[in-house]
Amino acid sequence: MSAAYDLVIRGGTVVTATDSVKADVAIEGETVVAVGRGLGQGRREIDAAGKLVLPGGIDAHCHVEQMTAGGFRNADTFETATRSAAFGGTTTIIPFAAQHVGMKLPEVVSEYRALAAKGAVIDYALHMIIADPTAETLATDIPAMVEEGIGSIKLFMTYDRLKVDDEKFLDVLLAARRSGAMVCVHAENHGMLSWMARKLTEAGHVAPKFHAMSHPRLAETEAFTRLAAMSELVDQPVMIFHVSTAEGAEVIRAARGRGVKLFAETCPQYLVLKAEDVDRPGLEGAKLMFSPPSRSASDQDALWRALDLGDLQLVSSDHAPSRFDETGKLRAGPNPPFKQIPNGMPGLETRMPLMFDLMVNRRGMGLSRFVELTATNPAKIYNLHPRKGTIAAGADADIAIWDPEREVTLSDEKMHDLAGYTPYAGRVIRGWPETVLVRGTPVIDGGSLAVAPGFGRFLPRKGGEAARPTGRLVREMDPARNFGANIL
Ligand code: DUC
Ligand code: ZN
Ligand code: ZN
Numbered sequence: 331m332s333a334a335y336d337l338v339i340r341g342g343t344v345v346t347a348t349d350s351v352k353a354d355v356a357i358e359g360e361t362v363v364a365v366g367r368g369l370g371q372g373r374r375e376i377d378a379a380g381k382l383v384l385p386g387g388i389d390a391h392c393h394v395e396q397m398t399a400g401g402f403r404n405a406d407t408f409e410t411a412t413r414s415a416a417f418g419g420t421t422t423i424i425p426f427a428a429q430h431v432g433m434k435l436p437e438v439v440s441e442y443r444a445l446a447a448k449g450a451v452i453d454y455a456l457h458m459i460i461a462d463p464t465a466e467t468l469a470t471d472i473p474a475m476v477e478e479g480i481g482s483i484k485l486f487m488t489y490d491r492l493k494v495d496d497e498k499f500l501d502v503l504l505a506a507r508r509s510g511a512m513v514c515v516h517a518e519n520h521g522m523l524s525w526m527a528r529k530l531t532e533a534g535h536v537a538p539k540f541h542a543m544s545h546p547r548l549a550e551t552e553a554f555t556r557l558a559a560m561s562e563l564v565d566q567p568v569m570i571f572h573v574s575t576a577e578g579a580e581v582i583r584a585a586r587g588r589g590v591k592l593f594a595e596t597c598p599q600y601l602v603l604k605a606e607d608v609d610r611p612g613l614e615g616a617k618l619m620f621s622p623p624s625r626s627a628s629d630q631d632a633l634w635r636a637l638d639l640g641d642l643q644l645v646s647s648d649h650a651p652s653r654f655d656e657t658g659k660l661r662a663g664p665n666p667p668f669k670q671i672p673n674g675m676p677g678l679e680t681r682m683p684l685m686f687d688l689m690v691n692r693r694g695m696g697l698s699r700f701v702e703l704t705a706t707n708p709a710k711i712y713n714l715h716p717r718k719g720t721i722a723a724g725a726d727a728d729i730a731i732w733d734p735e736r737e738v739t740l741s742d743e744k745m746h747d748l749a750g751y752t753p754y755a756g757r758v759i760r761g762w763p764e765t766v767l768v769r770g771t772p773v774i775d776g777g778s779l780a781v782a783p784g785f786g787r788f789l790p791r792k793g794g795e796a797a798r799p800t801g802r803l804v805r806e807m808d809p810a811r812n813f814g815a816n817i818l
Contacts, residue, residue: 334370335363337770342378342731346385346720347702355383357727360769364723376765378731384701385720386421386452386728386766387682388708391514391571391595391646393674394425395445399461399491404674405651405658405748408449409783411678414747415649416773418679419763421452421728422718422789424708426484428459431491435460435471439480443788450786451779452768453728455712457482457514460502461492468505479790481713481797482512484571487553488520488621496560503566512712512797513561514569517553518622522546527669536667538615542605542623544668550578550622558585558592565799567591569711572648574600574622576632583641591800593711595644596633598677598684599624603753613666616659618753620650621673634693637703644707647681650674651749676749680740684754686732686761713794727770730763738762746779 335356344353344365356364356372394411397403406414415423427442429435435458446454458480460467472483483506485499486492494502506513526544530536535543554570558581561568573579573596582594603624608615618624636642652658652672662670685704689695709719717726738744740754766774773781 333373335372337374337376337727338369338372339376339378339383339729339731342381342383344383344721345697345701346722347698347706350697355721355727355729357770360726362721362723362725362727365721376731381764382697382732382734383721384419384697384730384732385705386730386768387419387704388422388424388714388719389415389420389647389649389678389681390424390644390708390712391597392423392425392649392678394423394649395449396426396428397430398672399430402661402672405653407748408446408786409451410746410748411649412449412451412454412786413779414676414679414745416452416766416768416779417746419682419730419732419766420678421730421766421768421773422454422714423452423678424455424457424482424712426459427456427480429461429467431462433462435467435475439475439478446786446788447784449783451773451781451783452786453718453789454786455714455789455791456480457484459484459486459492461486461494463494463498463502463505468501472505472511473509476509476511476792479788479792481510481792481794482514484514484516486516487557488516488518488523493520496556500560500564503560503564506793506797507564507566507799510793510797512569512793513566514571515557516571517550517557518545519549519552522549522552531667531669536669538613538619538668538671539609541619541668541671542608545622547575547577547625550575551581554578554581558582558590561592562590565801567593567797567799570594572597572600572622573633573636573642574625574629576629579632579636579641583636583639586641589800593796594642595646596637596642597646597648598681599648599675599753600633601630601645601688602684604630613660616671617654617675617751619659619668619671619673620648620675643703643711645681645685645703646708647677648674649676649678649747651676651747653748653750655750675753676745676747676751679745679747680752680754682730683738683759683762684757687759691760711796713791713796714789718789727767729767731765732761732763734761736760736762736764
């Protein structure tokens with residue numbers, strides 16, 4: 331009997347953001363062609379009895395081989411970062427190309443596209459960090475970049491050499507609006523952060539645990555409030571990255587309630603870790619230094635509630651690894667003050683398993699909600715859906731086959747990135763992705779990486795529906811509309 335399909339994943343429970351059904355999945359080439367019971371024979375078959383067949387995860391916020399303003403690349407390459415993502419059940423990432431002051435966007439795009447094309451083992455899109463919105467960047471380079479398929483921009487409201495002031499910020503929002511790009515933002519009040527860091531340092535409080543104190547909650551509240559107002563003024567949709575506080579989630583809720591088109595994410599570290607976890611002996615706390623910092627149990631409750639209510643729509647990793655040695659966290663010496671310790675930690679590999687264990691096993695949110703928050707929603711918001719983020723006829727066969735009963739104790743040694751540690755070492759997880767396919771090809775098979783660097787492909791995308799202005803939010807109070815100047 332001749333085979334009907336290239337590959338059939340047989341007898342598993344297939345989960346999408348809406349359904350969970352016992353079914354086979356048939357794949358031809360790179361694409362799912364059928365989902366149903368009793369499908370014909372495949373040239374290759376994977377027995378998924380007792381397993382979960384889930385869309386591969388989409389990690390829409392991760393820093394990979396990214397150059398800092400100070401000239402350091404973070405610990406991973408595209409090869410090692412995407413390898414670790416794949417081992418954790420993620421099949422698409424959206425890292426950053428980073429413009430620094432004086433750089434031109436076309437060169438930045440070429441550089442990161444070349445790095446990714448050489449190393450990636452899973453598919454990827456890119457966001458563009460804009461730190462220098464010159465007239466040329468705004469008028470020419472942003473439209474060209476979106477045309478090439480980089481449909482989202484990231485802006486910083488803090489960090490000395492990355493931040494963009496409010497007036498320039500509005501320029502970028504308008505340029506994004508004109509090009510149909512999404513804008514993502516690291517939103518914290520810069521003055522409050524630098525003032526707190528200076529005051530703490532002057533008082534001799536320089537241990538890693540003071541990093542958390544140097545990021546007051548109000549810095550998030552204020553920046554989110556200002557950001558929502560700027561988004562409203564221009565009627566440009568915005569994604570707020572890494573929400574960490576209850577008050578931040580409240581600001582988002584209120585703004586969305588009055589019709590501002592805000593999207594927002596949180597990350598596992600804000601749901602799992604607390605501020606006091608940074609208070610470890612010696613410099614160990616540096617491993618858990620990231621911005622904004624983790625907060626308290628009541629913030630975690632508020633973030634879960636905001637996810638439940640839909641005010642936060644996705645969970646990303648914010649993977650930003652620095653090794654705990656003189657190349658990374660201890661770059662400024664063996665005993666650096668917190669201000670001189672690079673922020674960030676690894677998370678690409680642990681995001682999906684941690685969230686599976688928490689959402690499905692411990693919180694009873696259900697498999698579909700887990701899929702929605704970690705794969706389908708990021709695909710929709712960043713305009714990769716329905717090619718990515720679901721299992722359906724016509725979609726790319728990006729699939730993770732999970733053993734829901736497999737228990738894994740996380741450890742530094744088990745990780746496949748180059749950070750050298752995981753903040754979650756010792757944590758026991760139930761549920762693990764065992765076989766991972768990208769476009770129908772097993773990328774993780776039998777516990778090993780099964781493709782060569784460069785297998786991953788660039789996913790060109792424009793801003794799409796999520797990035798579209800509402801058309802109703804430029805208020806009567808907007809002078810441009812009031813006086814017919816029509817500047818937007
Ligand atoms: N914070 C960021 O804003 N980016 C990367 C790492 C971090 O901690
Ligand atoms: Zn950030
Ligand atoms: Zn980040």
